[in-house]
Amino acid sequence: MSEPPAPPPASPGLPAAGPAGTGTPAAENAPGPGGRGQFGRAVLDAILEGNSVVVTILAIAVALVLGGLLIAFTDPAVLRAWGSFFANPGHAIALAWDAAASAYVAMFEGAIFNPHTVAGVFHQASLATALHNGYVAAVFNPISETAVNATPLIFTGLAVGLAFRAGLFNIGAAGQWIGGAIVATWLGFGVSLPPVIHVVVCLLGGFAGGAVIGWIVGELKARTGAHEVVVTIMLNYVMYYFLAYILGTSAMQQPHSTNLISPVIAVDARLWHIAGPSLRVNAGFLLALAVAAGVWWLLERSTIGFEFRTVGANPSAARTAGMSVERSWVLVMLLAGGLAGLAACTVIQGTDYQLNFQSYGTYGFDGITVALLGRARPLGIVLSALLFGALHAGGVQMQAATQIPVDIVIVIQSLIVLLVAAPPLIRAMFRLRRARAGGLSETVAKGWNA
Amino acid sequence: MTTLTTAVRSTVAVNRTLIASATFVAFGLADILLFGLFSHGDATFAFAQFGAKVGVPNLVLPAAPVAYALGAVSIAIGVLRATVPLSRAGRRACIAGAVLAFVISLLCWADAGNSTALNVINLLQGTVVYSIPLILGALAGVMCERSGVINIAIEGQLLLGAFAAAVITSAFSSLWLGLIAGSLAGGLLGGVLAVFAIKFLVDQIILGVVLNVFASGLTGYLYDRALVPYQNRLNSPVTFSSVKIPLLGDIPIIGPVFFDSTIFLYITYAMIALVQVGLFRTRWGLRVRAVGEHPTAADTVGIKVLATRYRNVLMGGLIAGIGGAFLTIGQVGSFGKDMSSGEGYIALAAMIFGRWTPLGATAAALLFGFSTSLQSILATLNVPIPSNILLMAPYIVTIVAVAGLVGKVRAPKADGQPYVKA
Numbered sequence: 001m002s003e004p005p006a007p008p009p010a011s012p013g014l015p016a017a018g019p020a021g022t023g024t025p026a027a028e029n030a031p032g033p034g035g036r037g038q039f040g041r042a043v044l045d046a047i048l049e050g051n052s053v054v055v056t057i058l059a060i061a062v063a064l065v066l067g068g069l070l071i072a073f074t075d076p077a078v079l080r081a082w083g084s085f086f087a088n089p090g091h092a093i094a095l096a097w098d099a100a101a102s103a104y105v106a107m108f109e110g111a112i113f114n115p116h117t118v119a120g121v122f123h124q125a126s127l128a129t130a131l132h133n134g135y136v137a138a139v140f141n142p143i144s145e146t147a148v149n150a151t152p153l154i155f156t157g158l159a160v161g162l163a164f165r166a167g168l169f170n171i172g173a174a175g176q177w178i179g180g181a182i183v184a185t186w187l188g189f190g191v192s193l194p195p196v197i198h199v200v201v202c203l204l205g206g207f208a209g210g211a212v213i214g215w216i217v218g219e220l221k222a223r224t225g226a227h228e229v230v231v232t233i234m235l236n237y238v239m240y241y242f243l244a245y246i247l248g249t250s251a252m253q254q255p256h257s258t259n260l261i262s263p264v265i266a267v268d269a270r271l272w273h274i275a276g277p278s279l280r281v282n283a284g285f286l287l288a289l290a291v292a293a294g295v296w297w298l299l300e301r302s303t304i305g306f307e308f309r310t311v312g313a314n315p316s317a318a319r320t321a322g323m324s325v326e327r328s329w330v331l332v333m334l335l336a337g338g339l340a341g342l343a344a345c346t347v348i349q350g351t352d353y354q355l356n357f358q359s360y361g362t363y364g365f366d367g368i369t370v371a372l373l374g375r376a377r378p379l380g381i382v383l384s385a386l387l388f389g390a391l392h393a394g395g396v397q398m399q400a401a402t403q404i405p406v407d408i409v410i411v412i413q414s415l416i417v418l419l420v421a422a423p424p425l426i427r428a429m430f431r432l433r434r435a436r437a438g439g440l441s442e443t444v445a446k447g448w449n450a
Numbered sequence: 451m452t453t454l455t456t457a458v459r460s461t462v463a464v465n466r467t468l469i470a471s472a473t474f475v476a477f478g479l480a481d482i483l484l485f486g487l488f489s490h491g492d493a494t495f496a497f498a499q500f501g502a503k504v505g506v507p508n509l510v511l512p513a514a515p516v517a518y519a520l521g522a523v524s525i526a527i528g529v530l531r532a533t534v535p536l537s538r539a540g541r542r543a544c545i546a547g548a549v550l551a552f553v554i555s556l557l558c559w560a561d562a563g564n565s566t567a568l569n570v571i572n573l574l575q576g577t578v579v580y581s582i583p584l585i586l587g588a589l590a591g592v593m594c595e596r597s598g599v600i601n602i603a604i605e606g607q608l609l610l611g612a613f614a615a616a617v618i619t620s621a622f623s624s625l626w627l628g629l630i631a632g633s634l635a636g637g638l639l640g641g642v643l644a645v646f647a648i649k650f651l652v653d654q655i656i657l658g659v660v661l662n663v664f665a666s667g668l669t670g671y672l673y674d675r676a677l678v679p680y681q682n683r684l685n686s687p688v689t690f691s692s693v694k695i696p697l698l699g700d701i702p703i704i705g706p707v708f709f710d711s712t713i714f715l716y717i718t719y720a721m722i723a724l725v726q727v728g729l730f731r732t733r734w735g736l737r738v739r740a741v742g743e744h745p746t747a748a749d750t751v752g753i754k755v756l757a758t759r760y761r762n763v764l765m766g767g768l769i770a771g772i773g774g775a776f777l778t779i780g781q782v783g784s785f786g787k788d789m790s791s792g793e794g795y796i797a798l799a800a801m802i803f804g805r806w807t808p809l810g811a812t813a814a815a816l817l818f819g820f821s822t823s824l825q826s827i828l829a830t831l832n833v834p835i836p837s838n839i840l841l842m843a844p845y846i847v848t849i850v851a852v853a854g855l856v857g858k859v860r861a862p863k864a865d866g867q868p869y870v871k872a
Contacts, residue, residue, distance in 0.1 A: 070668075074675045169655060171795070220849070224469055225858025230799045234845040234852075237792070241845075245838035369663055372656045405674030410667025417660045422650040 052375075055426045059419035060387075062429065067412040068100035071404055075099040103404050110397020111146050111390035113139075137278040142393060144281040148351055150389025152177075154288040155343030156367025157385050158295050159214075159336040161376040163228075165299060166332040167312035172217060172232025173340040174364025175239035176210040180341020182246060183209030185348050185355040188265025198268040199349065203287075206345035207338040213239065214337015215330065222326035228333070236364070244357055252355075260357040271350040284346030289382065291342065296378040298335075308332050340364065366413075373417045388413055466857050470541075471532035473854025477548045478524030481517050481555040489513035491563030499571050499706045506702050513562030520551035545855050552847075553820070560833050568827065574707040576823030577816060582714050582780070583608055583790075584815035586773030587797025589725050590636070592808050593766035595801070596729060597759045598742040598864040599647050602658025604770050605794025606665030607636035611774020613669040616785035617677070619687035625779055628687060629713075632775025633768045639665060640767015644760050651868040662794065670787050677785060685784045690714065714772070714780040721769055726808040738762060742862035745869040755869050770794075803852060805859050818844065 072078050078099050081092040109116075117138040124130035156173045163170035184206035193201055213235060220226040246252045247260040254263045271282040299305040310318040311328040319325050343363055348355055370388055374380030395409035419426055426432070493513040497506035527544050530536075536544065561568040587604040594601035614635035619628030639661055646652040677685040693716075695709040708715075729735035738758055740748040745755045777793075778785050796818050804810025821844030828840060 070671070074672065220853045224465075224853040226849070226853035226856070227802050227859060230802050230852050231849055233792075233795045233799050234849045237845040238842045238849075241838045241842040245836055245842075248836070248838070365659075365663070368659050372653075372659065405671045407667050407670035407674060410663060411671055412667075414660045414664035414667055417656065418646065418652075418664065421652045421656050421660070422646055424650050425646075 052423070054432070055423045056420050058426050058430055060416050062419055062426070063412050063415035064104070066415055067408055068104065070411060071103045071408060072096035072099045103398050103402050103408070106398040106401040107391070107394030107409075109142065109394075109401075111142050111394030114142055117141070134278050137276055140275065141279060142397075144275060144279040145393035145396075146386065146390040147281045147285045148389070149392040150385040151282075151284045151288045151346045151350065152343040152363045153366055153370050153385035153388055154292055154382055155339050155346065156363045157370030157374060157381040158292060158378065159210075159339035159343070160367045161371035161374060161378070161381050162295060162299070162308075162339065163332055163336040164371060164376040165312050166308040166328055167315065168218075168221075168228050168329065168332060168336075170214075170217075170232060170333070170336050171229060171368065172213065172235050172364070173336075173343070173367045174360055175232065175236040176213045176337040176340035177344045177360050177364050178239040178243050179213035179337065179344075180206035180208075180210035181344035181348055181355050181359060182243065182252070183341070184345045185262050185265060186252065188269040188349065188353075189263040192266060193268065195268045198266060199271060202265075202269045202349055203342065203345050206341040206348075208341070210341020210344065211334045211338035214333040214335070214340070217337075218330035218333030221333075222329045240360075243355075243360070247355070247357055254354070262355040264354045265348065269349055270353060271346065280351055282346075282350040284350035287342070288346065288385075291339070292378040292382045295339075299378070304328075304331065340367070343367070369413060369417050373420055387416075467532060469853075469857065470544075470855055471528040473850065474528030474531055474544065474548045475525050476850070476854070477552050478521040478526075478528060481521030481524055481551060483521075485555040485559035486514050486517035486521060489517055489559045489562035493558040493561040493564070494567040495557070495561070496567035496569045497571055497703055498569065508567055511558055513558040516558050517555040520555045524548045524551045545851075549817075549851075556824075560828055560831055564831055566831060568831065571703065571706055573820075573823055573827050574703075575711075576826060577820040578707060578715060579711065579781070579819075580822040581812075581815045581819030582718050582776050583773040583793050584797045584800055584818055585718050585812050586721060586776070587770050587794050588801040588804065588811035588815050589721055589808055590640075590766035590770035590773070591798055591801035592725060592729070592806055592811055593769065594640075594643075594763045595806055595865050596742045596862055597738050597762035598745060598862060598867065598869070599644070599759055599763050600654040600658060600866040601640075601643065601763070601766055602655060602798060603639055603643050603661040603665075603794075604797050605790055605792065606658075606662040607639045607767050607770035608774040608777065608790040608794045608797075609662075609665045609669055609788070610639050611636040611771035612777040612789055613672070613774075613785050614771075615775035616687050616778035616783075617684050619779050620684050623688070625688060625690055628779050629772065629775050632779070633771040636771020636774055637764055637768040640764050640770070643767070644763035647763070647868065648756055648759050651870070654866050654868075666788055669785070673785065673787050681784075687779050687783060689779050689781070689783050712776075712780050714776040717772055721772075722808055722812050725769075729808065739862070741869075742864055745864050745867075749869075749871065759869070773797075799848070802859055802861075803848070803856060805856070806861060817848070821847070 073082075073096070075095075078092070078095045081088070081095045085092045117135070120138060121127075121130045121135045124133065124135055127136075130136050156177065159173045159176065160170050184202045187202045187205040188198075191201070192198075217228050217231045217235065220231055221228050244260060247262060252262050254261050271284045271287075273279065273282050274286065275281050297305075299309065307318065307323045307328050308331075310321065310323060311325050315325045318328070340363075344360075347359065347363070352359060366388060370381055370384045373384035373387070374382070391409045391413060395406040398404055398408075399406040491513060493511050493516075495509040495511070497508070524547075527548050531541070531544050557568060587608055590607060591601045591604055611632035615628040615632030618631035619625055622628075643654075643657060643661060646657050647654045673685075690712040692711055693713060695716075698709040699705045701709070727735075729738060737748065737753045740751075740753060741755050741758045748758075749755050774790065777789055782789070797815065800814035800818060801811045803814040804812070825837075825841055825844075829837060833840065
């Protein structure tokens with residue numbers, strides 16, 4: 001056991017980085033040059049040193065530029081123009097610019113704000129008629145779509161991130177999502193309860209459904225040492241097939257249907273729309289924010305959270321200090337599974353209202369990238385889920401408006417995470433000084449032996 | 451500290467014996483209670499192969515008695531494991547015996563009283579073919595991780611390899627160019643993995659997952675943008691045809707299964723042998739393992755740690771790329787979105803299940819290949835179980851095996867930790 005000494009903790013609220021953190025070069029943690037004191041100086045320092053916020057913003061910018069190049073140079077018209085570049089270079093460059101710009105404009109209009117909708121409001125006789133006819137709602141529709149897309153990602157991001165903090169790699173959010181979805185959907189159409197209670201019961205059921213799947217992983221790891229990566233991958237497959245099976249049985253299948261689809265859940269079980277009936281944004285988004293705050297409290301302020309973080313940073317030290325590593329594993333996987341189950345609730349009870357074989361989408365795996373971009377911290381997870389939600393919402397609009405495949409969004413997402421994870425690369429690109437704290441590595445770097 | 455660790459280890463060892471023997475007994479009970487009790491009549495196994503020079507007669511077994519006997523064997527193995535201290539080879543033989551007993555009882559049950567014979571040759575051929583991308587992917591993982599770099603990007607390497615192979619084969623109508631392109635595409639992603647992991651010290655788990663997402667997004671985007679509109683020119687590759695090895699290919703049973711397949715199977719054999727012998731019987735392998743276990747010590751004796759890692763990650767990528775190429779120009783033909791469908795993750799599981807050894811990973815990959823093949827065979831046999839439940843079975847069996855028989859595995863010590871010279 002001759003491990004090099006761990007680097008000093010990057011911030012007081014954070015346990016020392018685990019064994020893998022020893023790989024962080026000393027220079028990364030060396031104090032930055034120059035004194036501070038004045039606010040302006042501090043801001044300048046932050047920018048020049050490329051702290052994590054600056055690196056993240058630059059990474060997003062670089063990823064968007066790369067994505068733009070990919071859009072431009074797979075456009076047939078652009079390629080033709082570049083084929084005869086020297087005949088008319090200006091034309092070729094302009095075409096490339098137009099292709100990328102129109103895609104991003106459409107994306108922005110789908111995710112944040114579409115100026116045409118505002119024009120629509122002003123063409124109405126009065127604000128009252130605009131409100132009544134849904135023109136005002138149309139202005140806020142992109143933001144609503146972003147929030148709707150971000151909601152399940154916040155939950156699956158938390159499911160992966162919470163496990164990361166305890167040193168576990170939860171690839172199983174997809175399976176846990178299905179576990180939650182089955183229970184929540186069944187409670188949604190199978191029982192009839194008074195309005196508010198029905199929603200709560202479905203949410204609890206969804207949490208429990210996901211928690212059971214997560215618990216199996218933690219329990220097996222604690223009792224037999226079975227590696228959580230293998231078990232979660234296997235459980236994902238088990239749950240896919242179980243979903244396909246149960247949607248074909250009389251217990252879950254919509255009557256008189258031959259498709260693998262459940263009945264529609266009761267109106268009372270649906271999450272409330274919080275911005276009028278025409279916008280899809282619902283109480284699930286508020287729940288996600290509240291749960292993220294709860295997870296923050298659990299991790300940073302509670303005894304259990306302290307144990308999680310200690311186990312994640314150094315299981316041997318945790319055991320020596322009298323903590324039960326095994327109990328932490330079981331508990332953290334149970335909670336992570338429950339969070340993934342809640343992600344399913346927000347989809348089923350918030351927007352889809354019924355479960356089909358495709359419902360699980362990519363929430364589970366997107367949760368991994370969200371958690372990684374958010375550095376496994378609740379606030380970071382919320383912000384990165386919002387970013388990815390915006391990219392998803394914008395991507396749909398972009399495909400409709402420009403016929404550019406929506407998969408470009410996945411490319412941009414992965415580039416963002418890749419670049420954020422490599423602060424030295426970003427700093428080298430923009431000639432920034434070295435920051436005092438390391439990059440993404442210090443939070444979640446863990447080998448298999450963790 | 452030392453005494454503490456030993457104490458913890460010894461209790462784990464006792465538990466391990468108990469858990470393992472309990473798992474063997476559970477397998478035995480499954481043989482008896484699930485397959486024995488529900489089997490009625492005889493099971494017929496066919497070994498017929500179209501065009502074979504030597505005919506092999508059908509094997510008819512009374513299903514229930516065979517399942518009972520095999521269940522008893524499995525329970526006996528469990529008792530043996532609990533009472534007698536066994537060598538490592540002995541413990542492995544136990545696992546192999548119990549798994550084999552389980553599989554044979556399952557087959558007896560599946561075909562019991564069925565008028566159609568279960569064609570063993572088809573089953574085994576399917577096993578081998580389905581295993582090819584898994585084995586190559588798992589070997590890629592072993593190559594990277596033995597040198598200390600975690601490779602979760604196997605899925606992405608398979609996908610990119612499949613894409614490149616399909617496009618290049620279609621565009622140049624050359625299978626060999628396609629194969630090389632597929633391999634290089636996997637190697638390219640391996641190169642990105644290597645640079646970010648080794649030079650920029652990026653967390654390797656993040657990196658692997660992100661590269662998978664990147665490969666999925668990039669190939670999905672290019673598929674919609676280029677392959678769909680230009681289907682004929684870019685996405686209609688020919689596929690490799692089977693090559694029968696003279697003499698060996700004519701051996702009954704073994705010949706058609708192992709020596710009558712596409713070039714990919716023979717490449718896979720070569721790769722298994724190369725990686726196994728290379729890692730454990732050559733100076734190069736010793737150095738690689740030293741770098742993966744204790745890079746500081748390796749550096750001290752003059753082994754170039756970073757160069758070794760770059761080389762291994764690149765080679766791993768090239769191997770996985772061949773596995774990807776198999777998906778298109780060895781099997782399906784045209785490329786489809788996300789066509790690797792999680793096989794890279796299965797390969798990852800096989801590598802961990804196989805304890806980071808080429809042969810262990812190959813055995814685990816064959817197990818997954820067998821279950822996939824079994825599913826397609828059972829689908830034709832009218833087994834009285836919903837197909838989706840059947841499809842779940844291999845994954846549940848894997849969980850049971852990993853939890854009950856393998857337990858805690860140990861990765862190379864420095865796996866996932868970037869090396870920075872002090």
